[in-house]
Amino acid sequence: MIELINVSKAYGSDELSVPVLKDVCLSIPKGDFIAIMGPSGSGKSTLLNIIGCLDSLDAGVYQLGRQRVDLLDEDELTQLRLRHMGFVFQMFNLIPRFNALRNVELPMIYAGMQPQQRIQKAVAALSRVGLQDRLNHIPAKLSGGQQQRVAIARALVNDPDIIIADEPTGSLDTKTGHEIMKLFQTLNRHGKTIVMVTHEDNIAAYAQRVAHMRDGVITDIVRH
Amino acid sequence: MLLAHVRDIYFQAVWALRDNLMRTLLSILGIFIGIIAVMAVGTVTQTVHNFVFTELASYGLQTIWIYRQHEAPNPYSTVRTGSGITNLDLEQIQKGCCPAVARVSPEVYYQDWSQLFRFGNRYNNVILEGVDGVFFDISRDEFTIGRNFRDEDIDNRRNVAIIGSEVHKTLIGEHQNPVGKSIRFGEQKFIVVGVLKRKNRDFLASIGAAEDYDVNNKIYIPYTVHQQMLASKDIHQLLIESRSVAETQNAVDQVVELLQRRNNNHFQYKWDTMESWNTKANNILSNISLLGLVAAFVSLLVGGVGIMNIMTTSVVERTREIGIRKAIGATQNDIRLQFILEAVVISTLGGSFGLGVGYILSIVAQHMLQIPLQPPWMIIIAAFLVSIGVGLASGYYPAKRAARLKPVEALRHD
């Protein structure tokens, strides 16, 4: 259901512009779990941000379901993120002043959900990632793995179709990284499409497919 | 946008303010000081205003003084002596020759203001003036003890006196009833018949509308008696009350015309009117209040600039947070609304605290100064609304900047 056709993206002004993505074509069916690998600076995050509707593309077509994402304006992209995307970042990106519950509640506020329902769902989501007894902890009082679980709970709470994860285990130790990946696999089994960037082969091994990138081009896609 | 949603965003704003308590309090302080300044300036000017106009009104706003203008000595013309006003002139005015005049009273006095009076073995310098009973009506004097002059006091040249409160205090003694007591002036003996209530003349004296002496340190005797002592039929000044404030100029014109005609145009006359002092006072006070209020409102605006400054810093510092919020679904409107609400909450809190503390301060000051203070509520409410407006305006620009941040770029920020 994600269809990228000849997507290009460059950074910088006209003369000094550096191409980061060059005519990338990628098709990700519903329920896929795809890992994107490649050397640093090869354009993985840029591609992921475009897929996650966080960034615009310079040229090409991005079809998400029946929608032409490349033609949407900012507020429409926001609505797409709100309804369809859940984000998990390397640095967790939790709001430091908010406890776990408030962090997980936030996307539902922007979705316009009722307060009671928000709290219920937030508690449920945190229980799902095993943090039912850490509801009132602020991020600084949680371990890296726990913070990433809060981030995953937050990503899941609006019931998105797609999980966008940029090096979700990059800040975690190996053991915790594998736990997070098991969580991802479970989510994938429950039907979530997962697009993940990683540097580590043993993390990429959890995915169904691995795309390799080099200098803004997808060189090959391997199916496990 | 739904009301419930606005409420949710409002709580986000309030939490953000609470989590940056120090910064929030500092920006509240700016508006707080602005409102206090507006309240203080407004209250002081309003109170002074009331004070001054109470004083002016206590002298009667229809009051006019007319007296001869003594021109500079001219060697080519014969200098005429005399006050230019006689008892016959007074009679004509009393008869109603000047329709704009409601009441008139003569004033007779010595060239020197200060005269030595004696009571028992106590001496005191006072100001002596010869008047009639109407004088006290026109000048809105009240008697604390005793009575006004009667016609027979004037007509029969009785040696009676009405004394000011200061004379009561310093010459006779505050604890004695002066009525019926006799006081001496040279060879003359006067029986006190009345004591006047104390009057303020601070403002009038300060703008030069009255000589700088204590009005309460005066002794009044029938003008007929005074004229006898001076061996003249001169009246030095007419105290006049016009029929209305609007008729003041007519009354002046009519009396001056009458005096000039009856004295064969030998004299020039001058006049003062309470109305002109009133206008002058009004001008002075409105200029002062305007200046003060402008200064106070400027401090309110400075408070607003403070909010803008702090909000702008806050947007920069919270760039990453804004990126997170946008990534997980906050629209531009959501972000803009949150930052505007933060600014408005700050200014409203500052304004409310300012109003509350200002109100308490005004009550405390009232108790300490023993003056009824008059906070000008219209101006204060206006200042409160301005402070909220200032919050809106100063929050708008930082909020717009926050709303426009690109999610990827904001997320990359650290």
Ligand SMILES: Nc1ncnc2c1ncn2[C@@H]1O[C@H](COP(=O)(O)OP(=O)(O)OP(=O)(O)O)[C@@H](O)[C@H]1O
């Ligand atoms: N905002 C930007 N302005 C200019 N250049 C940028 C910007 N964002 C990314 N780039 C450049 O685009 C290229 C690709 O960046 P990207 O973040 O996609 O790489 P990546 O594959 O995710 O690398 P890493 O593995 O280090 O995260 C890099 O050369 C980077 O310098």
Ligand SMILES: [Mg+2]
């Ligand atoms: Mg990257």
